[in-house]
Amino acid sequence: MSDLVKKGVDRIEWARSHMAVLAAVRVELVRKKSLKGLRIGMALHTEAKTGVLALTLKEAGAQVRLASCNPLSTDDSVSQALNQQYHLDTYARKNETKEEYYENLNKVLDMKPQIVVDDGADLIFLLHTERKELIEEIIGANEETTTGVNRLKAMAADGKLRFPVIDVNDAHMKHFFDNRYGTGQSTMDGIMNATNLLIAGKKFVVAGYGWCGRGVAMRARGMGARVAVTEVDSVKAVEAHLDGFEVLPMSSAVKGADFVVSATGCKDIISRRHLSSLKDGVVLANAGHFDNEISKVDLEKHSKSIRTAREYVTEYTLKDGRRVCLLAEGRLVNLAAGQGHPVEIMDMSFSIQALCAAHIADRHEKLKPGVHPVPKEIDDKVARLRLATWGIEIDELSAEQQRYLTSWSEGT
Amino acid sequence: MSDLVKKGVDRIEWARSHMAVLAAVRVELVRKKSLKGLRIGMALHTEAKTGVLALTLKEAGAQVRLASCNPLSTDDSVSQALNQQYHLDTYARKNETKEEYYENLNKVLDMKPQIVVDDGADLIFLLHTERKELIEEIIGANEETTTGVNRLKAMAADGKLRFPVIDVNDAHMKHFFDNRYGTGQSTMDGIMNATNLLIAGKKFVVAGYGWCGRGVAMRARGMGARVAVTEVDSVKAVEAHLDGFEVLPMSSAVKGADFVVSATGCKDIISRRHLSSLKDGVVLANAGHFDNEISKVDLEKHSKSIRTAREYVTEYTLKDGRRVCLLAEGRLVNLAAGQGHPVEIMDMSFSIQALCAAHIADRHEKLKPGVHPVPKEIDDKVARLRLATWGIEIDELSAEQQRYLTSWSEGT
């Protein structure tokens, strides 16, 4: 076993030993043979926790192929360990070219999957464009991210989505925690790892106050930064303001900013019109799914030189000499420059994934094409398992309290 | 003008000068004559901000009567100022007996209101029981609280609710802010005012991690307490845990607790079964609507003596000599021992109230009996007014970004 493969096995086993909820789910799926004989094609960030999910689906009886959902986010040690030690067909390499990236997605599709587990909806998009011939086999899919779900809803609104997709992101046990605590911690981890810069005292701008953005804002503050927030939604802007963050338009926020992190799901958050206001040495990073939140096109167009200043740091020197440091080529900084979400967070998200795959297997005949929410029972089951595996007990309503809550005649 | 009335006028004018959103709403309602000639009966905590709302409705053309929705929460200076200086019929006194309380609600109903603005649903309940004859006149109502809405939904589920009620609590601009930042700040204010005790380092238990509970937990931590949370809902329990609070059942949480604050909307949160575990000198307070979250009946039954130890502090001496300090007789501690929510918070909530009253006036013929959400336009309007009156600008999506968000073909 090579050192790299050994490292991958260690990381997978470390993750597995910290994914207690998924372990409980695995026992149930194996017992019920929920996925027996099914072909499942996956495109997720190929790192240790994803490996544990893929192996879980396999152990539950499925045939599984895995590719990465992002050219930069693969952990090569994990990818090789899955192939060589766990015999799980994995098509993923860190720093894939765009061609390799799509080649790998196509290899996953070549297995003629019945269920698709997607992250960003590239796999589902391929199925609806270049690989239409495979759609007949598909009984359903899961989608992991806000970005992917937005795309799918747009497809559904256009009448183009041809099979049921479960919006895994919508589960409380996913977006409350994965998008907030997961993205929050791992984004800070990625930034510190990539830069070794101090966070305390810095002016730190977060674009977007959705679940991801508030996670990043909360943790940046927790590390001592002065945090400002930009938003396009009035209610969220009021909320960010009352949470003690400065709220202002990006064109003002970038002035004097030391760090700008985008977490919006939209594009061109930092673009041409902001460049003239950036401070020399500013660090830009992205925590959203695609690498278009910070416009690399605009950065390139206005730079006189570009170089790698440090691992994960691309330094653009603008025409007037100011330097702009873009982390991880504008791709998900937590995955590309760090190790992705903490294990226990993915334990919850991937337990939802596994149970939703089983739900599709069980109920696909009743599910129409379109985007479906995660059934509440699955959400609640994962919450209960999470508390149980942590050893946390909570209160229960007494019969009397139950009665009280559904009555209306007791007043002042 | 007596000193008391002068104090009330000062408080009302101070509140008015800090309620910029409601001021903008008032201009619109006056211009549109939205409430002209309508009779509006109100039961709200009768303090300065409520005074400004009532006067706003009056200035917009309505006839208005006001009672309190809680026997302890009236600010007498405001009540008298409204009657004597502003000529607004107000029926409210601090420390009302239960008889007086209902007598005052009935005086409001005597005006044969067409719209009812309620808080806790006592007024609406009266209309459906003892004052059924008045229901014909009613075109709709607003309800302010979680507790009241729960009651009304139970009524609706029983097929008993006979007119449309707008769930004002449901507005983002209400429950996101009023229940969290309002209850959070004012509960700490009430507790500090009533006890002069240090918060820092104390073990502080919050029952319930809904919007109110998390506000209280957040502010108690902000004052330096070690905060534990109790819940009955698994997802909220996971959330509280990941927010860094200890989560455990109340029977364990009370051990060693210095403060216990209930914010659940349910009853018997502290009751007989917890008494044996309470620490000598523990402070109990309630931030939920009704005074049954901490069982006074059980406290009385197990005490050998009861005395007022300090203004707002009732000291129960249990049979074994331990002392339990209940604040504000178990009623809303922020209103009974403090001055209620901060002005700017009520500015948002009451702007929703005023606009919903106008909405009922305008649309009541299309609203069926039942509980209705606040129209999104009203929520958004208040958010935009709030930002504008603070002088905060935010970003707007460009046409290109709009297009991107509704497209689905752009991927990796």
Added chain:
Amino acid sequence: MSDLVKKGVDRIEWARSHMAVLAAVRVELVRKKSLKGLRIGMALHTEAKTGVLALTLKEAGAQVRLASCNPLSTDDSVSQALNQQYHLDTYARKNETKEEYYENLNKVLDMKPQIVVDDGADLIFLLHTERKELIEEIIGANEETTTGVNRLKAMAADGKLRFPVIDVNDAHMKHFFDNRYGTGQSTMDGIMNATNLLIAGKKFVVAGYGWCGRGVAMRARGMGARVAVTEVDSVKAVEAHLDGFEVLPMSSAVKGADFVVSATGCKDIISRRHLSSLKDGVVLANAGHFDNEISKVDLEKHSKSIRTAREYVTEYTLKDGRRVCLLAEGRLVNLAAGQGHPVEIMDMSFSIQALCAAHIADRHEKLKPGVHPVPKEIDDKVARLRLATWGIEIDELSAEQQRYLTSWSEGT
């Protein structure tokens, strides 16, 4: 017993029941007869906790007289209760004129005190100017505040200080906690009580990042404010910056500020040159000892009208119409508009006071005129008593660890 006296008794007894450290000290002083027969003159903020200290000294055998050290900070209920129920000679009234204030200090001095317990050094200053004839009797004094100690050190540097004074403020168990957690909590309490305004989201400026200033800054942040800090010391400025506060000169900080709180021990922190930058409606408050941190002279000179807008709120209308709200006439906002430091904080500070008085009684012959630090044994004793009364145990160094810490030969 009048209602007011009853209220005072309740407050004193409530405080006493929460001052466990002072209770332990009292037992020791009584047993050792440490203060037997001594005349002690005190000038402290006359509220409940001070009452407990004065009564402790009396119970330990001293004759005691008490005046207030600030014209606004007296709690009349306590003052009257001390006189009428506890027979402790107390000369203090809320809202004293300057004449009354000095008259009361002189009444305390009329007893020919041997020990003086001072707060702000007005009593000691009187002794060195108008009441020089009494100095012969004095064996020593305690001074409670940074401000007073600064004055006394200036006196000592001028060769003018004629008896030993213990710098109580210097004790870790005093300034670490009283100035930080005490001033922090009580200042927020006073501001919320005086204004009923929301803290969350507000721009809150704290002048001075000493122990008091950092307490206020920490708590304002804990209530959700965006906090900026002004300083004159470079090291403290770096510290405030790295603690995540914006650091800038006052002339910039006041722009857009919603609250400005001064905690410097210096004067003219807000003065003429800042007025033109103040935002309409800004709230100014002082947490430093004297009422000259915010220049009332300058405010008056530049205002076209002045009125009481609300209890504790003086509204100055500047010539261009902007309104400036000064709390508690610029005097200590936590005492004048609130109830002063939390009980448990004063328990520590006043235990230091009582033990230092006993120290003077015991050792005065060895103490030279000048400012003396609190003996380390007293500091440590109070810390140990504090932990013990909280029921907190801590680790002890093993003999082996002790040895290790004093050895130097064990390296890598």
Added chain:
Amino acid sequence: MSDLVKKGVDRIEWARSHMAVLAAVRVELVRKKSLKGLRIGMALHTEAKTGVLALTLKEAGAQVRLASCNPLSTDDSVSQALNQQYHLDTYARKNETKEEYYENLNKVLDMKPQIVVDDGADLIFLLHTERKELIEEIIGANEETTTGVNRLKAMAADGKLRFPVIDVNDAHMKHFFDNRYGTGQSTMDGIMNATNLLIAGKKFVVAGYGWCGRGVAMRARGMGARVAVTEVDSVKAVEAHLDGFEVLPMSSAVKGADFVVSATGCKDIISRRHLSSLKDGVVLANAGHFDNEISKVDLEKHSKSIRTAREYVTEYTLKDGRRVCLLAEGRLVNLAAGQGHPVEIMDMSFSIQALCAAHIADRHEKLKPGVHPVPKEIDDKVARLRLATWGIEIDELSAEQQRYLTSWSEGT
């Protein structure tokens, strides 16, 4: 240039571009020729920031040799880049054996240094034991750490220290920031990097509430952990309690702990007597200078197997099957599993180092053998440079305010 050397050059240049204070100091030292011709021997953590300091001393005219002060903390890319690209004699490799470690220290001493820059005092200890013949040449030394200073003070107390050593750690601009914000951030970074575990919601125990411990505690809380603190000092224990941390003895604290981080400067913080209480899977890490805070001897003695579970994670399986995960072999987790303190923090500490070296060069004839504090002028200069390089302005006392602060006759 190999990839490794290229990486080292990038890291050094990245650090240099973020060390603005040291850049200003360098200009001054070069201009004044402060270190011209001096031989300086250094033992510091050999990573990028240290490289910039060593190069600064060289550019200021000194001959410099550098070794590592810890067998695990070297960044090989930096070590090789210093040797090959910057021609600075560097003797350091990651994962040195104890023999290599001392061999390297001896190579530094072979240059017959006149000034020694030490971290942990191993170099100074060698000079007083095995290399006594070199002491004559030494004009003075700097020591960077609390641990080293404790050793040196013990030496001085024994009358054994034979040259002046400046206690660099004592500078406000060092221990206020390096020990708190530096250790705080980099310890979290090291732990997250080594484990990929979630911090939020975890029970996180910090041993020691000195400047390092409070930094770790503050940042662990900032990442969402529930933090408990252990102490041996009563005053610090009270402070930790009032900062909202649970304070208890280690024997209780370890129960249920997910993470235990030691930052005490003492040994055997986690030892035999705690093992039976550790939770399965607990993570132990050290942020103190030496690797004896967590007793590896005891862990080994009570384990049935030991393996590397993941890079930087040694898993000890106790005899009853519980697993204990020790990070970075119990050495400084921030340096061994992370990249050490953030650049800007070391900028301040190393500016103190450079100025103190110049101070020794200039004043050594006046400095007696013993431990000396950093001159206040150096502290203040670094603070002023720090603010200036950040572009922060602060207030200055007016002449009138100066006068006021030194007068004593202005009272109430």
